[in-house]
Amino acid sequence: MNSHREVVITGVGVVSSIGVGIESFWNSLVSGASGVSVREPFADSDSPFRIAAPVRGFDARQFVKPRKAIKIMCAPIQFGCGAAAMAIDHAGLDRDAIDSERVGTVFGTETFFADPAEVADVFRKCTVDKDYQHDRWGEFAVREIQPLWMLKYLPNMAASHISIALDARGPSNSICQGEVSGLLALIEAADLIRRNAVDVVLTGGTGSQMALTAMLCRGAGQLTKQVTEPEKASRPFDFSRDGMVVGEGAGALVLESAEHAKARGATPLATLTGWSRSYQSPTSDEFDFAIADNYQAALRHAGMATSSVDLINANASGSVRGDRDEAVAINRVFGCDVPVVAHKSNFGNAGPGTSIIELIGGVLAKEHGLCPATINCENLDPDIQINVQRESIPLKPGAILKSSFSSTGQIASVVLR
Numbered sequence: 001m002n003s004h005r006e007v008v009i010t011g012v013g014v015v016s017s018i019g020v021g022i023e024s025f026w027n028s029l030v031s032g033a034s035g036v037s038v039r040e041p042f043a044d045s046d047s048p049f050r051i052a053a054p055v056r057g058f059d060a061r062q063f064v065k066p067r068k069a070i071k072i073m074c075a076p077i078q079f080g081c082g083a084a085a086m087a088i089d090h091a092g093l094d095r096d097a098i099d100s101e102r103v104g105t106v107f108g109t110e111t112f113f114a115d116p117a118e119v120a121d122v123f124r125k126c127t128v129d130k131d132y133q134h135d136r137w138g139e140f141a142v143r144e145i146q147p148l149w150m151l152k153y154l155p156n157m158a159a160s161h162i163s164i165a166l167d168a169r170g171p172s173n174s175i176c177q178g179e180v181s182g183l184l185a186l187i188e189a190a191d192l193i194r195r196n197a198v199d200v201v202l203t204g205g206t207g208s209q210m211a212l213t214a215m216l217c218r219g220a221g222q223l224t225k226q227v228t229e230p231e232k233a234s235r236p237f238d239f240s241r242d243g244m245v246v247g248e249g250a251g252a253l254v255l256e257s258a259e260h261a262k263a264r265g266a267t268p269l270a271t272l273t274g275w276s277r278s279y280q281s282p283t284s285d286e287f288d289f290a291i292a293d294n295y296q297a298a299l300r301h302a303g304m305a306t307s308s309v310d311l312i313n314a315n316a317s318g319s320v321r322g323d324r325d326e327a328v329a330i331n332r333v334f335g336c337d338v339p340v341v342a343h344k345s346n347f348g349n350a351g352p353g354t355s356i357i358e359l360i361g362g363v364l365a366k367e368h369g370l371c372p373a374t375i376n377c378e379n380l381d382p383d384i385q386i387n388v389q390r391e392s393i394p395l396k397p398g399a400i401l402k403s404s405f406s407s408t409g410q411i412a413s414v415v416l417r
Contacts, residue, residue, distance in 0.1 A: 011086075013086025018346050026368070034053075036233055036348060047220070060073070106203045126140060168200075183359070365400070
């Protein structure tokens with residue numbers, strides 16, 4: 001057991017509403033593009049469901065092999081497999097040269113909500129005189145529903161398909177903790193390398209908040225009501241913010257031990273130096289303190305001072321209270337000078353994929369030496385005393401802190417250098 005193994009990122013892949021692949025994704029961040037648009041089924045309404053940030057231009061057939069596996073993958077699983085395939089190629093991993101027993105997979109996922117249209121005929125046949133009769137379900141469901149239908153929506157299937165594609169025979173795990181799932185998966189993946197259980201881990205997160213059944217289940221309470229100008233609706237830290245925009249997408253990373261990357265001649269994109277995980281009820285008056293404590297724990301784990309951090313990649317979703325608590329925590333630990341960026345302004349909340357997509361934005365910012373702007377923060381909330389970057393600026397070659405928290409209180413932070 002070697003708890004001092006250095007963990008590096010050698011490849012990234014992204015599927016998002018502002019770009020599929022790192023080049024289009026990065027160009028969209030730099031240009032201040034928004035992935036938010038009107039959803040046609042709700043175009044004539046003023047409902048919070050009217051807008052979302054869907055993935056565009058993604059073709060699973062480019063990434064999933066064998067292609068026949070696509071029929072048992074819902075869209076988020078396809079996104080995760082696509083992002084993982086891109087990350088593997090970006091890292092230059094030779095599937096035939098790596099030791100499969102020393103390769104793991106850890107992915108952040110969620111409950112994948114089914115499309116009601118897929119079971120509509122069964123419900124119709126279970127209805128007599130407009131009255132649904134449950135005792136008829138068994139008779140018709142077996143005949144009408146595809147036998148492998150459930151496999152399309154199981155949360156562990158993203159990691160399963162990725163493991164099979166890479167022939168990864170090491171530990172495989174799926175983490176379902178809302179928006180923070182991707183970052184928690186990254187931390188578990190890094191721990192596997194630190195513990196010398198593996199040399200390489202495919203990690204990331206994937207999800208969609210856009211399924212009709214998901215939106216009906218969760219309701220509109222956390223969604224923005226500013227739906228007339230979709231591209232301006234996601235407004236982290238802005239005075240007029242009133243909620244989040246739902247989206248979808250996936251991000252994937254190849255993590256390796258530094259010695260493994262060096263042995264195969266790979267150039268690390270960044271080093272993962274520290275992390276922390278915690279919990280506090282988001283309705284508690286102590287939530288801002290919990291976020292601040294989480295930052296400090298990650299820095300202690302990294303052996304770094306607060307002065308080492310040159311960019312904070314924030315969670316900010318546009319929530320009135322959540323953004324305020326996060327800003328208070330940032331100010332308490334870092335003061336008001338460290339640059340802060342909020343990428344949900346571009347692509348909304350993609351569930352478990354969000355934190356990794358945002359982290360990839362930070363990795364690319366380090367690579368290019370540029371911090372893209374936070375869009376739509378036109379009038380910074382006067383109660384928010386932090387340095388939100390509303391214009392692109394050169395990025396110093398220091399550390400980046402990425403933090404995420406979920407609507408149910410899970411908190412995670414990682415430090416990159």
